[in-house]
Amino acid sequence: MSKLMAALARLATDHVGDGVEPNVFFVTDRAKVVTVTRDRGVAYAHWRRLSARWPRVVCALEDRFYGVLADVGPRSDGDPTLVVRDETSVRPADVH
Numbered sequence: 001m002s003k004l005m006a007a008l009a010r011l012a013t014d015h016v017g018d019g020v021e022p023n024v025f026f027v028t029d030r031a032k033v034v035t036v037t038r039d040r041g042v043a044y045a046h047w048r049r050l051s052a053r054w055p056r057v058v059c060a061l062e063d064r065f066y067g068v069l070a071d072v073g074p075r076s077d078g079d080p081t082l083v084v085r086d087e088t089s090v091r092p093a094d095v096h
Contacts, residue, residue: 009033017067025069026062044070044088056082066091 009032016026025043027035027050035046040063047061051072060071070086 011036015064016062018064020064023064026060028060028062030058051084051086056084058082061088 011026011033015024022038023040025035025037025040026033027043027046029050034050035043037043043061043063047059047070050057050059051070056072058071058073060073061069063069069088069091070084072082072084074080075083
């Protein structure tokens with residue numbers, strides 16, 4: 001893992017869901033941070049592209065205020081089938 005990727009992974013680990021401003025959005029692809037931005041639209045568009053792949057692959061959109069906003073991951077009932085969960089419509093666009 002490059003130094004930059006390791007730094008992004010540490011940043012995401014330390015800040016996702018911490019509730020501190022400014023809000024920052026993180027997009028992960030197969031548990032690796034691929035986008036860090038303050039622009040919700042950019043982050044959401046990137047996650048949507050990743051979530052549309054077939055076969056499905058684990059990816060997520062997370063932020064500092066809420067944690068996971070949307071993801072592709074295993075079903076909650078233990079079934080390994082990957083499902084898309086998108087809660088962005090129930091989260092405020094910006095919290096200041």
